[in-house]
Amino acid sequence: MRRLSLIDAVSMSGNEIIWIDQTKLPFKEKYVGSSSVSRLCTAIKRLEIRGAPLIGIAAAFGIAAAAANSDAKDSDALLRELKSTAKRINSTRPTAVNLQNCINRMMKKAEELPSLPKKTMAKRLREEAYRIKDEEEKASASMGRYGSTLIKNGDVILTHCNTGSLATAGVGTALGVIRTAYASGKNIKVIACETRPLLQGARLTAWELKRDSIPFELITDSAAAYAMKNRGVSKVIVGADRILLDGSTANKIGTYALAIIAKEHNIPFYVAAPVSTIDPRTKTANMLKKIEQRSPEEVLNVLSRLRIAKDANALNPAFDITPGSMISGIITEKGVARKPYQKSLAKAIRGA
Amino acid sequence: MRRLSLIDAVSMSGNEIIWIDQTKLPFKEKYVGSSSVSRLCTAIKRLEIRGAPLIGIAAAFGIAAAAANSDAKDSDALLRELKSTAKRINSTRPTAVNLQNCINRMMKKAEELPSLPKKTMAKRLREEAYRIKDEEEKASASMGRYGSTLIKNGDVILTHCNTGSLATAGVGTALGVIRTAYASGKNIKVIACETRPLLQGARLTAWELKRDSIPFELITDSAAAYAMKNRGVSKVIVGADRILLDGSTANKIGTYALAIIAKEHNIPFYVAAPVSTIDPRTKTANMLKKIEQRSPEEVLNVLSRLRIAKDANALNPAFDITPGSMISGIITEKGVARKPYQKSLAKAIRGA
Numbered sequence: 001m002r003r004l005s006l007i008d009a010v011s012m013s014g015n016e017i018i019w020i021d022q023t024k025l026p027f028k029e030k031y032v033g034s035s036s037v038s039r040l041c042t043a044i045k046r047l048e049i050r051g052a053p054l055i056g057i058a059a060a061f062g063i064a065a066a067a068a069n070s071d072a073k074d075s076d077a078l079l080r081e082l083k084s085t086a087k088r089i090n091s092t093r094p095t096a097v098n099l100q101n102c103i104n105r106m107m108k109k110a111e112e113l114p115s116l117p118k119k120t121m122a123k124r125l126r127e128e129a130y131r132i133k134d135e136e137e138k139a140s141a142s143m144g145r146y147g148s149t150l151i152k153n154g155d156v157i158l159t160h161c162n163t164g165s166l167a168t169a170g171v172g173t174a175l176g177v178i179r180t181a182y183a184s185g186k187n188i189k190v191i192a193c194e195t196r197p198l199l200q201g202a203r204l205t206a207w208e209l210k211r212d213s214i215p216f217e218l219i220t221d222s223a224a225a226y227a228m229k230n231r232g233v234s235k236v237i238v239g240a241d242r243i244l245l246d247g248s249t250a251n252k253i254g255t256y257a258l259a260i261i262a263k264e265h266n267i268p269f270y271v272a273a274p275v276s277t278i279d280p281r282t283k284t285a286n287m288l289k290k291i292e293q294r295s296p297e298e299v300l301n302v303l304s305r306l307r308i309a310k311d312a313n314a315l316n317p318a319f320d321i322t323p324g325s326m327i328s329g330i331i332t333e334k335g336v337a338r339k340p341y342q343k344s345l346a347k348a349i350r351g352a
Numbered sequence: 353m354r355r356l357s358l359i360d361a362v363s364m365s366g367n368e369i370i371w372i373d374q375t376k377l378p379f380k381e382k383y384v385g386s387s388s389v390s391r392l393c394t395a396i397k398r399l400e401i402r403g404a405p406l407i408g409i410a411a412a413f414g415i416a417a418a419a420a421n422s423d424a425k426d427s428d429a430l431l432r433e434l435k436s437t438a439k440r441i442n443s444t445r446p447t448a449v450n451l452q453n454c455i456n457r458m459m460k461k462a463e464e465l466p467s468l469p470k471k472t473m474a475k476r477l478r479e480e481a482y483r484i485k486d487e488e489e490k491a492s493a494s495m496g497r498y499g500s501t502l503i504k505n506g507d508v509i510l511t512h513c514n515t516g517s518l519a520t521a522g523v524g525t526a527l528g529v530i531r532t533a534y535a536s537g538k539n540i541k542v543i544a545c546e547t548r549p550l551l552q553g554a555r556l557t558a559w560e561l562k563r564d565s566i567p568f569e570l571i572t573d574s575a576a577a578y579a580m581k582n583r584g585v586s587k588v589i590v591g592a593d594r595i596l597l598d599g600s601t602a603n604k605i606g607t608y609a610l611a612i613i614a615k616e617h618n619i620p621f622y623v624a625a626p627v628s629t630i631d632p633r634t635k636t637a638n639m640l641k642k643i644e645q646r647s648p649e650e651v652l653n654v655l656s657r658l659r660i661a662k663d664a665n666a667l668n669p670a671f672d673i674t675p676g677s678m679i680s681g682i683i684t685e686k687g688v689a690r691k692p693y694q695k696s697l698a699k700a701i702r703g704a
Contacts, residue, residue, distance in 0.1 A: 026661065026662050027659075027662075191667070193574070194548070194651065194660070196548060196572040196573065196574060199660050199661075202651075202652075202660045202661040203660060203661060206661045206662065207661075210662065215665075217665045217666060218648075218661055218664050218665065218666040218667070219651065219666065219667050219668075220548040220549050220573070220605065220606075220668075221548065221572070221573050221574035221606075222545070222547070222548060222573035222574070222605050222606025222609055223605050223606070223667060223669060223672075225606075225608045225609035225672060226605060226608065226669050226672040227667065229608070229672075229673075230640065230669075231667070253572065253574050253575050253578060254572075254573075254574025254575070254577075256577040256578065256581070257574055257577035257609060257613055260577060260613050260616045261609055261612050261613075263616075264615075264616075288582065296570075299546065299554075299570055299571065299572055300554075300570070302658055303658065305658055306655065306658040308546070308554045308654070308655070309378065309554040309558045309559075309570060310378045310379075310558065310559060312558045312562065312568070312570050313567075313568065313569045313570065314569060314570040314571065315543070315583070316571075316572075316575075317575060317582075320575075320577060320578040320581075
């Protein structure tokens with residue numbers, strides 16, 4: 001087994017949430033500690049903490065930290081306070097359903113607890129948050145194992161954005177599959193899309209791949225079609241921020257393009273995501289409303305550091321939607337779901 | 353008629369070639385003057401001068417300047433010198449066939465001239481270079497008129513890279529069509545892809561569109577599929593660096609992806625390029641060899657000014673190839689060529 005180098009991207013120490021500031025990577029490995037929910041919300045909005053499963057975990061820690069740091073006089077007052085905290089954290093980013101799911105789970109736990117002393121309640125919530133993190137870590141490992149069975153020696157795998165240790169707990173989702181296959185001894189090569197505007201591929205995925213010594217080439221997003229045509233890409237694997245029961249997948253902007261290009265070249269296109277990413281409630285017709293539109297400034301500049309265009313209108317959707325029909329399989333911790341997704345994804349949720 | 357604001361991107365003054373340094377745009381409008389062929393070659397390699405027709409024009413001026421500044425003792429010596437100059441300029445960039453075509457034309461002119469005095473020969477070559485520029489300007493205007501007939505009121509036109517005044521003489525190729533339609537009073541909107549790695553869309557096309565007050569939105573390259581699906585894109589129009597007789601089109605990296613995505617959404621996909629871009633000699637099987645691979649540093653950095661990834665392998669093809677089957681029409685100064693291109697493009701060349 002080749003060894004993988006994992007990052008603990010978010011955790012708690014005492015009453016503080018600790019995270020690696022991903023906006024500073026790969027040049028600075030800076031950890032931030034804060035007990036402030038406002039600071040956490042800023043960190044999620046600014047993508048210091050990002051990745052669908054990871055922002056779910058961070059939100060859970062946020063609620064645990066709010067409970068631990070609360071001045072509420074009794075558990076009723078605490079519950080009211082947590083409800084307001086939950087609302088604030090939930091409003092940071094609209095697309096990744098994991099955020100909402102983790103918050104709901106934490107609030108359900110808080111409401112289930114009888115009138116325990118505040119301190120005990122905080123302790124239980126912290127335990128629940130760590131349980132979520134632990135489950136996501138196990139889900140990553142399981143996704144890695146299931147996904148790895150799809151990978152052959154010699155595969156050239158194209159991926160987008162960052163879906164590794166920095167996007168969840170453990171090995172990651174799509175990148176977790178790639179890393180698990182590599183760790184198991186398969187000789188593979190990765191082509192990583194840089195992922196404008198915020199360059200999670202160039203900054204984060206390249207950094208993680210390098211730490212694990214996995215061979216890779218970085219490309220601009222627009223070179224993906226060239227790579228699929230001329231560089232022997234044999235699989236595309238990406239993550240997800242929200243998956244509907246019909247397989248419609250919201251993921252980082254550019255994913256839908258990759259799915260179309262993969263289809264044109266008859267290259268299998270896989271999504272890897274934990275069951276916590278599946279949203280059985282939203283209807284396909286309403287999915288577009290869940291797509292976060294971010295500031296035009298992210299397009300007019302590179303990483304807030306280099307201006308590349310004069311004042312101009314810019315369209316900056318953070319995600320796009322890939323229809324289930326274009327997805328060869330959805331790799332979850334329960335196995336690889338296949339079409340028809342309506343059935344296979346419902347089964348994955350029930351089994352979760 | 354709405355007025356358009358044209359740029360004179362390359363010209364001569366005395367024995368010097370004068371160009372606007374496009375690497376400095378849109379923040380500085382800096383003109384450079386030099387009589388040195390070495391300096392001109394550097395300018396073409398660095399993309400201070402870029403755009404398939406424009407580098408052809410610049411090359412013609414380069415040969416004219418070399419003749420004007422030569423110390424050769426007689427016209428035979430001058431011819432030998434010019435042959436070496438031609439070779440140097442021709443080696444700067446391999447994909448745009450216009451470069452080669454213009455150089456061949458200048459050298460043919462040089463060889464045709466009887467043993468004229470050096471000064472007269474230089475004068476004639478300068479006239480020939482200006483004739484080339486003048487023809488490209490007229491070709492732009494004609495492409496604009498033909499292409500404009502395809503544009504309807506209310507069209508949303510997606511384009512890539514820069515194909516305006518900065519890419520040729522006159523209004524431009526693809527952007528020339530857009531501008532001509534707008535100038536004629538059609539209400540259109542443009543979606544401009546930023547065009548990583550060198551951001552010609554964000555820096556140059558946005559700048560040209562703004563000067564002309566044409567409504568536009570800038571997007572990252574990976575948002576093109578989102579835009580075609582959700583923002584009413586009704587046409588895609590791009591330029592070309594080399595078009596084979598079967599319609600295979602080498603153009604800025606990302607073009608092939610746009611063609612595939614347009615096909616998926618049943619959006620017409622047009623190429624606009626002067627007949628000087630058509631290459632009747634290269635076979636489709638050999639086209640990939642003509643694709644320039646540029647430095648990985650362009651991917652690992654943004655505009656040599658901001659590092660975005662640690663040391664890593666990066667693949668940086670400057671162009672990709674779109675098959676003729678995906679192209680709805682090729683707009684030239686001779687009209688809109690339609691399938692089968694073998695016939696229509698051959699006819700365009702004969703008529704040129």
